[in-house]
Amino acid sequence: MLPPRDSNDFHIALKQEREKKGLTNTELAEAIGINTVMIGRYEHTCHENYYSVPSQETWRKLNDYLSTGTRVNLKYSNSIEDLSVEDLIKELKNRGAKSINIEW
Missing domain, CATH: 1.10.260.40 (lambda repressor-like DNA-binding domains)
Structure with missing residues (x-):
């Protein structure tokens, strides 16, 4: 970093x-x-x-x-559906998320 x-x-x-x-x-x-x-x-x-x-x-x-x-930037994505789970997690962590819990 x-x-x-x-x-x-x-x-x-x-x-x-x-x-x-x-x-x-x-x-x-x-x-x-x-x-x-x-x-x-x-x-x-x-x-x-x-x-x-x-x-x-x-x-x-x-x-x-x-x-x-890789570049991860939700701002340029048309939809959250365009992102992989990994990219979404990276973006959330970049925005300050300390913990991310995904349940199906």
């Missing part, structure tokens, strides 16, 4: 996680649906030109993708 988006070591952790997955800046940006230059900006330190901090939503997408390799 990435550190908070405004922490001093966010840029280092993001780059390490991206490289650990073997992703380029462009591949990661396209996977989460942001402009391709933004990953590089997030990886700069606050003392460099073009430094930027991701929004909370972008930080969540980065975390989701780097931890699972």
Whole structure:
């Protein structure tokens, strides 16, 4: 999991996680649906030109993708029926659910 988006070591952790997955800046940006230059900006330190901090939503997408390799976002789903049980559980946990109980 990435550190908070405004922490001093966010840029280092993001780059390490991206490289650990073997992703380029462009591949990661396209996977989460942001402009391709933004990953590089997030990886700069606050003392460099073009430094930027991701929004909370972008930080969540980065975390989701780097931890699972898939994008999970109910906002873009037409229906809850389009999601697998696993994706639904991930989304609920991302939104703060501590426990999920499914009964048939």
